[in-house]
Amino acid sequence: MKYLITGFSGFVSYHFLRLLNEKEPGSEVMGLSRNTPEFNTTQFKEIKINFKSVDLLDREAISGIIKSYQPERILHLASVSSVAKSWLDPLNSFVNNTNIFLNLAEEIRIQKIPCRILSIGSSEEFGEVSVDKLPLTEEHPLHPVSPYAVARVSQEMLSNVYAEGFGLDIIMTRSFNHLGPGQKATFAISSFAKQLVEMSLDPLKARIIQVGNLSITRDFVDVRDVVKAYLLLFQKGRSGEIYNICSEKGVLLENILHLMSEQLGISVHTKVDTNRIRPNENKKIIGSFKKINEELGWSPVITIEDSLRDILAYWKKQLTQLP
């Protein structure tokens, strides 16, 4: 199978490649990203990988790549994914997110490429929700509360139009909060893990950790479970449908910090960094994975404790590796 992966340099892509290498040996992958991947692409011996550094806003470049590569499956992971930055520059966050999707969808439509597109969305799309409506099903109305979230909903609605109006084979996800080894330290859990491991490695380092709002409950799903869902959706998902990818478990961010401190055997104080507090934040978000479970048999298998252990091990390795 010929895969095209946008947002190739991110950690979701990395874990998807690992899965492909195991489950679909012989696959071909064209990876697109502005940034060079930090992982070594030659480690995946069973699949053939090509990487192109390209800006997805460059329509002409995208056109040429699709024309010559003729992908059969497109995993569209790319996004300007920072909610925080979307508040600082709402116009560019919105426009870039929707434009990179449209550039891709338009080329598939115009060139009439028979391929399946997996359009990755976010639980941010739900926005304002009341606790009595949890866990959120795919039918729950959307009230996006950040420019980033609006862009994600727009992408989903556009996907619908391309599927129903133009007959493209598109499947959409609402992927809930990811965690797992390899995630950048700009994300809360990875940031906590990195700071904690630094402390555990240096007894003289102050036991104070920079945090945002710890009293929010989120539905965290391990990236290795997430990519299994993506592969299943490529193989057997229903075109034009939206699927939640989540754990159905709500975990308080504060508890995650406790769990990791416990695993490392250190105790820490927290210091709130107001830059990490977002406007309009929901207290609690939990999703329902009933739909993808009933249709494709998917459910997450990695526990939060195992995820956190692997994340800490990842940072320990990163921080103790010789340069």
Next chain:
Amino acid sequence: MKYLITGFSGFVSYHFLRLLNEKEPGSEVMGLSRNTPEFNTTQFKEIKINFKSVDLLDREAISGIIKSYQPERILHLASVSSVAKSWLDPLNSFVNNTNIFLNLAEEIRIQKIPCRILSIGSSEEFGEVSVDKLPLTEEHPLHPVSPYAVARVSQEMLSNVYAEGFGLDIIMTRSFNHLGPGQKATFAISSFAKQLVEMSLDPLKARIIQVGNLSITRDFVDVRDVVKAYLLLFQKGRSGEIYNICSEKGVLLENILHLMSEQLGISVHTKVDTNRIRPNENKKIIGSFKKINEELGWSPVITIEDSLRDILAYWKKQLTQLP
């Protein structure tokens, strides 16, 4: 009061100016549009009007105008409003519609202008609806089915974010199908009216009228009632809220054709122009104006028969006027 009107050259703007001239004499208006208005702006003696030909995609120009004019009320009518064209060029339809709104909202946000924005949306936003949910309230979930409709929903969601997240004073409408004198012949009813009047003026002209799908039921509201709602929303609407502007009456397009033929005393045959048929079209759309009625006392007063009579009179005048 200092008004800024985008989409100034259109017929909604014309009728809004007429209303301002009557109800808020002394008002100042800055009109923006790519096209020069076809109406004479000097006919409104009680208000002061300035017109600037500008492309709303030109952020720098918008910035300068807002800085020097300091509007108190912005009627954002501008849109690339053709659903049909949005199917031919989805990317530009979407991008242009959302960008012109974002350029405006960003300037108001960044320059901290204390003004009220009326963001005009469309009943197209509802998209796919089931007949048992009629009349549609503002709470009805949105399932936009065209690129144009997705752009309108995106604009509404962005308006929400600017209102709730940035504290801008924005009110949103979902305006249902307009009719009234002065509407361009690219819209169905105006097109029928023009063709019928041409026949009534020329006994030798073939009694065949080009139509699209006549078996759809729509909620038509006279533009003169619409602009009254807009002025009320400026004066007393609640910030951050969405209001339907509609008639609560469903009229079959075919019946409109009959009513107009009757008024002119001619009988015609129809010829379906497949270019006028849209994909994914709803059979029936009717809105509820309960919210704006209960809050502001608005309800439409012009009957469909009176609207049609005035539209026919408009075309008769247009088509018999000496150049």
